[in-house]
Amino acid sequence: MTTARQVRKAALYLPEVEEGARSGTITFSVRGKVFVSIADGGVVQLRLSEEVIVDALERHPSGEQLVQRGAVIGFRIPLADINGQDLNGLVRQAWIFRAPKRLAAALAEADSGTLPSHSDLPTSIGKPATQALLSAGVVTLDDVAARPKAELAALHGVGPKALRILEEAVRESSRIQASEERQR
Template identity: 60%
Template sequence: MTTVTQLRKATLVLPEVEEGTHFGMVAFSVRGRGFASVTKDGRVQLHLPQEETDAALAAHPTGEPLVRTGTPIGFRVPLADIDGEDLNALVRAAWFSRAPKRLAASLAAAQAAADSPGGDLPAGIGRPATQALLGTGVTTLEQVAQHSRAELLALHGVGPKAVRVLSEALERRGLALRG
């Protein structure tokens, strides 16, 4: 069973996501375009392309199409009926469907870089922190050293544990975070 808190974590780790309200619902948008919301009765609504909606409907029998003025625009399912992993995947798909093309391409490139060798960022910082750093062009520990602790923590996906792991890796190389 997932919760609004888990939905919030899944959405806010993505670039340029803002939380607000829409018709009294908790809602999430990217550059002003809504992609996820939660109804007062606990149903998550996700704007998805038709093929993603069809797959979600097949995987979740309690789900239903999300329709606006007769046009299918996505998928709705009770939060209690979806597991965290599926929710994360659907949230990402919804974000990609609503994000501007360049921003989506930037995240896709960061994900590809995170999956391939090349940089020397420690794996122990976690995938969200790795993606956040790669999304800002930081691929090496030397580049990490050019930032302060506060700057790193300001990135969505980078938490205290990731900063600690990065600091320890920098220390082993004789480097430190700025200021």
């Protein structure tokens, strides 16, 4: 059975997500736009495109369309009726549907594992770790230094070897910056 905790984890893994609450409903939004919520009674509601809604209804017969003012705006299903993998995919699709286009494009780029030109992350951490970090909005060594080690370790794809390499790279970067400041 899928839980609200899993919804929270899947939503907060995505860039720029904020958690909130309205009238007993837990909401997750990206730049002020709600993309998923958990209503009382353990029902998850996702804002999705029409084609994703149609697919979700075919795959999950206990789900239903989410209608607002006569318009279909998403998909609703009891958490008990959906497996975690399907839910994670729908949460991601909902985020993509509601996120600004540039932010969604940045996530797609992160999924490819391609480092942006301004990134100084070491390539030796491997593609899975790179994808995980980029998907979480960690693009530079400064971003790595700003995050708790436990948070980075919790990202799927970031293992002990990647953490060790990142720690060494952050230390080296800090040493170089301190040296440059002394020379000024």
